[in-house]
Amino acid sequence: MGYKLKVEDFNKGLSELSKKYKIYAPKIFEGQGRFSDTDIVRYGEISKVEEIEFDKKSAFSYKEVLLPITQTLFFFTEKEVKEPDVDEKSILVFLRSCDIHSLRRIDDIYLRNGFEDPYYKKLREKAKFVLIGCEKSFDNCFCVSMGSNKTEEYNAYVKQDGNDIYLDIKDEEFVDIFEKLNNEKLDVKPDFVEDNKVKVNIPDNLELKVMKSTMWNEYRERCIACGRCNFVCPTCTCFTMQDIFYKDNGKVGERRRVWASCHVDGYTDMAGGHSFRQDKGQRMRFKVLHKVHDYKKRWGYHMCVGCGRCDDICPEYISFSNCVNKLGKAMDEVNSNE
Template identity: 65%
Template sequence: MGYKTSTAHLDSILRELSKEYSIYAPKTFLGEGTYSDTDRVRYGTVESLGEINFEHKSEFSYKEVLTPISETLFYFTEEEIKESDAPKKGAIIFLRSCDLHAVKRMDDIYLRNGFEDAYYKRIREKTKFILMGCTSSFDSCFCVDMGTNITTNYDAYIKVEGDQAFIDGNFEALLARLEEVEEVSVKPDYVKENQTKVNIPENLSSDIMDSTMWNEYNERCIACGRCNFVCPTCTCFTMQDVFYEGSDGKKAGERRRVWASCQVDGFTEMAGGHSFRGDKGQRMRFKVLHKVHDYKKRFGHHMCVGCGRCDDICPEYISFSACINKLSDGMKEIQK
């Protein structure tokens, strides 16, 4: 059982909630696309349903809310260290089923990976997730084959039809403000079939590392890292120390956690000039096997959620889903 209300009433509730939460959702940024006359859909703060783009897939994921692109961890002077303050507001994130499954992967890495990351945890604990249904699949999505097209792990579900909004869930701060409502049956819309299909071979093993299938990416990949930055489950970061002169004339600075990419030059550089995975094909191999092999061995589910953003963003038209589908032939090759 759920509720039906007007979008105007729900907008008034969202405005009230925005006093306690920063509300993030996919929205259209006019003129900010790849070309001057194109738009871009990515996450931004909203206060009304009209600002949310329910029709198109966001080109970037929700993850920059939970793990900011650049996040100051602490400040330091010559005498002391001060941890950065946590965000004053909580967060509400509108997202699709695949991205909600991606939150579980983020939790695996930051909360269940042998330690708890305090900076991630303080944001995550104050975050609520509102599911956006998918009435049809986008071209590059392969969520069905990855098992991420359906989820029940949401705080609320909202669907908009004209000037009516349908709501389900248990987000008390939202439900407690509902007044002009009608009780109705509300079930989330889920994708049942994708145009893009993937097949992960059952016999996939680390032996696939010896396949020649990775060699083509030495020429095709330009190591820009865009696939990692749009991916909702990539979690790699690096540290940066920024130094400056304090107001009292003494030396001061801050340590920042900044997104990084396993595909770019320098990611594996070590002391003494040593480096691993110098070839771009080796980096592609590392990424693919982490997403659909190694991670599952540890956590019981694949890291990739099939959102297809990496396929959409690659300037060299490298398809991650196509790479997955080459794994069967790669296994046959090494077994000859």
């Protein structure tokens, strides 16, 4: 169902939705950028459409809404264990097509990977999604190459044009709310990017023997193992566990799930001091092949959705898309060495 509303009427709809939902969208955080006196776009709670940033790509993905950076799984005492109470409100998230595609990847890992993670499931079942269209490609995006530039998997689509809001609503609950407001019914189609300046070519003959290529040596020197690429990525889902003991009673505390990264030192540490992939080039190799090779072998599509945030955030200007585009020559190298 398509509608055209004025901003003030759309905000009335958001106000009504906020009674049931916590509403998250990309917004500008003033003065909180990576450099002094700069702003940053990331996800936060909003109450009106004026807070939503439609024209810039968020530096961070939406995933921290469904996968909190630090999440308490349970509290413990000497005698009992108790899971934390879950917020009664549901979740409504405004996000772009590439991020909607990434949601499928997170579901694969947490719901369809041989088990269902109960902590993720509780939040996931409460979530609905509003699509933000992309009229143009942003810097470093290569969503078209990854097939994530278009989607039909949304509860509603929203576009702002001055004081006008255009909606395409698929969810009956949302229809009931916006139908009652002053609106004009019309056909609304989402804006999708058709072409990116950055293009990625994943070779058809890609095999794991590409691990033997010398191309990974470059990243041994360049990567500083900060993990920023993992933390902004909408499809990285790794975590570590922490048991926190309270100072006032050392026998009481909580177990937390905390984001972790295959790039960061200590991620593969094992009992006895053993560690895998201490070499930073090997870590880059592991991440790249997971995103564009291993995952597809299991699920039938690539893990990477081409949002380009990893390229945006890297302090060493390492380009994931350039790395992927080197795989063709890398395969030629290893084949010629056999």
